[in-house]
Amino acid sequence: xxxxxxxxxxxxxxxxxxxxxxxxxxxxxxxxxxxxxxxxxxxxxxxxxxxxxxxxxxxxxxxxxxxxxxxxxxxxxxxxxxxxxxxxxxxxxxxxxxxxxxxxxxxxxxxxxxxxxxxxxxxxxxxxxxxxxxxxxxxxxxxxxxxxxxxxxxxxxxxxxxxxxxxxxxxxxxxxxxxxxxxxxxxxxxxxxxxxxxxxxxxxxxxxxxxxxxxxxxxxxxxxxxxxxxxxxxxxxxxxxxxxxxxxxxxxxxxxxxxxxxxxxxxxx
Numbered sequence: 001x002x003x004x005x006x007x008x009x010x011x012x013x014x015x016x017x018x019x020x021x022x023x024x025x026x027x028x029x030x031x032x033x034x035x036x037x038x039x040x041x042x043x044x045x046x047x048x049x050x051x052x053x054x055x056x057x058x059x060x061x062x063x064x065x066x067x068x069x070x071x072x073x074x075x076x077x078x079x080x081x082x083x084x085x086x087x088x089x090x091x092x093x094x095x096x097x098x099x100x101x102x103x104x105x106x107x108x109x110x111x112x113x114x115x116x117x118x119x120x121x122x123x124x125x126x127x128x129x130x131x132x133x134x135x136x137x138x139x140x141x142x143x144x145x146x147x148x149x150x151x152x153x154x155x156x157x158x159x160x161x162x163x164x165x166x167x168x169x170x171x172x173x174x175x176x177x178x179x180x181x182x183x184x185x186x187x188x189x190x191x192x193x194x195x196x197x198x199x200x201x202x203x204x205x206x207x208x209x210x211x212x213x214x215x216x217x218x219x220x221x222x223x224x225x226x227x228x229x230x231x232x233x234x235x236x237x238x239x240x241x242x243x244x245x246x247x248x249x250x251x252x253x254x255x256x257x258x259x260x261x262x263x264x265x266x267x268x269x
Contacts, residue, residue: 006033008058009040014051014209015202016044023059026116028067034094041101048268051209051216053105054201055128056112062137063121068146095120095152102127106217108208112201113137113188118176123152126161129220131187132201133179134194139187140176160227162187212250213268 008019018040020027027033044050057063102109111128118140125131125139141158143150150158150171158167162185169175179191192200208216218241226234245251249269257264 004036004040006030007036007040009043011047011050013206014049015205016040016047016050016053018044018053018055020055020057020063023057023061025067025069026061026064027057027059027121028064029095029120030067031094034097038097038101041098041105045101045105045107050107051213051268052108052110052205054110054112054198054205055124056198056201057114059115060136061115061121062111062113062117063124064116065119065121065123065142065152091151098124099127099153106221107213108205108216108220110201110205112197113139113179114194114197116140118142120152120154123150123154123157126154126157126187130189131182132197132204133182133188133191134197135179135191136194137179137182137188137191138176139178139182140174141171142174142176144172144174161185210266212245212248212254212264212266214248214250215245218245 004021006020006022008017008021010017010019018037020033020037022028022030022033041053044053109127109129111125111131113125113131113133115134115136116138117125118138119142122139122141141150141154143154149155154171155167158170161167162170166185170177179188182188183191189204190200222234222237222241225237229237250264250266253266254264
C-alpha cells in the first residue's frame with residue numbers, strides 16, 4: 001500500500017475510506033493531497049476487494065478547497081508570477097485529477113461531510129454519488145467572495161443536484177449555509193449527529209456493499225450516462241447493461257435466495 005501522508009487510506013469489510021488529512025489547513029488542497037487522493041481512487045477502482053468508497057475529512061473540515069495561504073512551491077492554482085498562457089493547464093494537471101479518476105470509478109462513492117465544505121471543497125463533495133452530512137457540516141460556493149468563478153466543476157454539478165435557480169443563487173451570493181439548509185435543498189441525503197457520522201455512513205454503505213457488485217456498478221454508469229442521452233439512447237444502454245448483468249452468477253443467486261428464503265450471497269461474478 002502506498003505510503004500516504006496527506007490522506008489516510010483504509011479498507012475494511014470491502015469499504016475503502018479516504019480521509020483527507022491536513023486538519024491544520026482544513027484539508028485544503030496541496031499537491032500531495034491531490035496526488036494521493038487521485039491515487040487512492042484509482043487503487044480503489046482496481047481493487048476487487050473494494051466494493052464502495054467513503055471520503056471524509058480529518059478535524060473540523062471536510063475540505064476548504066484551495067489553500068489561500070499556500071507557499072509558492074505548493075500553490076496548486078499556479079498563480080504566482082504566471083500569465084494566462086502558463087496557467088491554462090494549471091487546474092487540469094492538479095485539481096482536476098480527482099475528477100478524472102472519478103470518471104472511471106463505477107463503485108459507489110459516498111461523501112461523509114464532517115465539517116466545512118466550501119469553494120472547491122464543496123465541488124469535491126458534489127462529485128460524490130451521495131452525501132451524508134454531520135449536523136456540524138457547513139457548505140458554501142465561496143468563489144465569488146475572492147473574485148473567482150466555480151473552477152472545479154461546480155457550475156455543472158450543482159444545478160443537477162439542486163436546480164438552476166438555487167445553484168445560481170448559491171454561486172452568485174457565496175452564501176455559507178448549514179446542514180439543515182443542505183437537506184432542505186436536497187443536496188445531502190440526510191443529516192446525522194456529528195459523533196455518529198462515520199457509523200451511520202458505514203451502515204448505509206454496507207447495504208450497498210452487500211448488493212451484487214456488477215449490477216450496482218453498471219446501474220451507476222447508466223444513471224450518469226443518461227444525463228447526456230435522450231430516452232431511446234438510454235434504453236439502448238440499459239439493454240446492453242441488462243444483458244451483461246443477466247449473465248452473471250449473481251443474477252442466478254438472487255432468485256435462488258428468494259426462493260430459498262435466505263439472504264443472497266453476491267460474489268461479483
